[in-house]
Amino acid sequence: MHPILKLVAQRIALGLLLLLAVSLLIFLGTEALPGDVAQAILGQSATPEALANLRESLGLNRPAYVRYFDWLGGILTGDFGVALTNGQDIGQAIGQRLGNTLFLAACAAVISVPLAILLGLIAARYNGRWPDKVISGVTLSTISLPEFVAAYFVIFLLTQVFPIFQPVAMVFPGMGFWERLQAVALPVIVLVLVVLAHMMRMTRAAILNVMQSAYIETAELKGLSPMRVIWQHAFPNAIAPIVSVVVLNLAYLVVGVVVVEVVFGYNALGQYLVDHVAKRDLPVVQAVGLIFAAVYIGLNILADVIGIVSNPRLRHPK
C-alpha cells in the first residue's frame, strides 16, 4: 500500500474514533450531569407524577449505557427520534434545515476564500508598506468582534445608513436560486467579515515564511517581478498551510453560522439548535450538536488529509 494512502486511512480512522468519543461526550454532557433531566425540562414546580411520567417516556429509568447505545444505534440507522416539545421527527426537521445552513456557509466560503487569499498575497507583496498596513489594520479590528456585534454594525450600515438590503433573511421552500441569493446577502457579508481576517493573516504569514527560502532569493536575482516570484515560486509552496487554514476557517464558519442565523432569523440548523436549547428539548439538542460536531471534525480531517496529500515529500517517498 502506498504510504500516503496509509496515512490518509489512519487519519480518517482516527477521526471516526474521535467522532464516537464525541457522541459519548455529548450524551454524558446531557444525561449524566448532576441534576435530573426530567426536572430540568419541567422546572422546579413540576409535580412528582409529571416527573415520573416524563422519566418513563424518556426511558430515563433504564441504565445510561443502554440508552446511549440505543441512541447511537438510532442515529446510525438515520433515526434521530422525535422532539419532546412537538413530537416532530427530528431527522426530517434537520433535513429541511441542513440545506439552508450549508447554502449560507457555502455562499460565504465562495466569496471569502478567494478574497482572503488575494488580500493575503497583496499584503505579502507589499510587506510593511501601506497596502499591507491598511489590510492588516482593518482585519485586526474585525478579528476582535463577536459575530453578532459585527452583524448589527453591518445591519445598521446597510439597512439604515445606506438602505440597500432587507434586515431579515427569509428563505422558504420553492424560492428561486436568485431570490435565495438576495435573501442571504447580509448574513453572507457578516460571515465573510468574520472569517476573512484570520484566513488572510495566515495566508500572508505562510507566504512570508516561504519568502525567506533560498530559492526565492534566486528567483529575485534572476530578475523576476515581485508578483511573479510570489505567484510562481512562493504560492505553490505555501499551498499546504494555506489550504489547511482555509478548511479550518470553514469549520469555524460552521459555528459562526449558529449566531448569524439567530441574528437574521434565518430558518436553519443553528436557529433550530438555539431554540431547542432554550426549550430544553434534549433529543433535538443532542442530534443537532452531534451534526455540528461531525461537520467540524470532518472538515478538520479534510484539512489534515489535504496537508498530507499536498506535501511532495510524502507523495514521493524515497
Next chain:
Amino acid sequence: MKMPLSALIGLILTGLFLFCAIFAQWIAPYPLDAVIGGVWEAPSERHWLGTDTIGRDILSRMIYGGQITIFVALASSLLSFGLGSFLGFLAAVKGGWIDQGVSRLVDLMMAIPSLIVALVVLSVLPINLTVLIMVMGLLDATRVFRLSRAVAMDITVMDYVEAAKLRGEGQSWIIFREILPNALSPLVAEFGLRFIFAVLFISTLSFLGLGIQPPLADWGGMVKENKDGLIYGKSAALMPALAIALLAISVNLVADWILSRTTSLKGGRGG
C-alpha cells in the same frame, strides 16, 4: 522601555472599563431597572445614550451591564487559568499516564467548538451565574492547559529544574517555585486573550438568550433586548455592541504589548 501609544490607549480604556465596572453602583446616574423615559428616546442631556426598549436609561444599564459582563468573564478566566495551568504544569512534570489521560481528554474537548459544547450542556443545567462561570471556565481551561503544558515542557528540561530535583525538592516546589515564575510572562499575555474570549463568549451566550438572565443585565443581553429597534433606525442596540468591541480591542492592545515585551526580554539583554 517606552510604552507604545497603542498600548497606552488600550491601558487607559481598559482601566476606564474596570473603574466603571467596580464603581457601577455609584457612577450610574439611574437605577438598573427604573423606567424613566419614553421608548427608544434619542440621546439627550438627561440620557446621554438615550433610552431602551421599555424606556430605561441605556448608559446606566451599560455601566451595570459592564459590571456583570466583566465579572463573569474575569471569574471564568481566573478559573480556566487556575485549573488549566495547574494541570498543564502537572502533566509536564509528571508525564506518563497523567499527561496522556489529561491530554487526550483535552484533545477530545477541543474537537468540538466550545459554543456547541456550551449549548449542549446548558440545555440541561440550570442557567445561573455559577453555572455559566463554571462551564466557560472549564471549556477555556483546555486552551490554557495546552499552552502551559507546552511552556512547562520547555522549562522542565532546564538545568535549574534538574538541580532542584537533585536537591530533593518535592513536586509542589518544582511546580510553584521553579516552573511558575519562569512561565508567568507568556501566561499573563495569554490571560488577556482568554479574558477577551470570555467576554465575547458570555456576550454571545446572553445574546442567544442562554447567558445572563433578566433582571440582571449584561452587554450581550442588552443587544438582544434592543435589536428590534435597528429596523426602525434606533441605534440603541449598537451602544452595548460598541462597548463589547471597544473592550475587546483595548485589552487586545495591552496583551499584544505584553507579549511583544516578553518575547523581546527572552531574546537577549539588549532591547
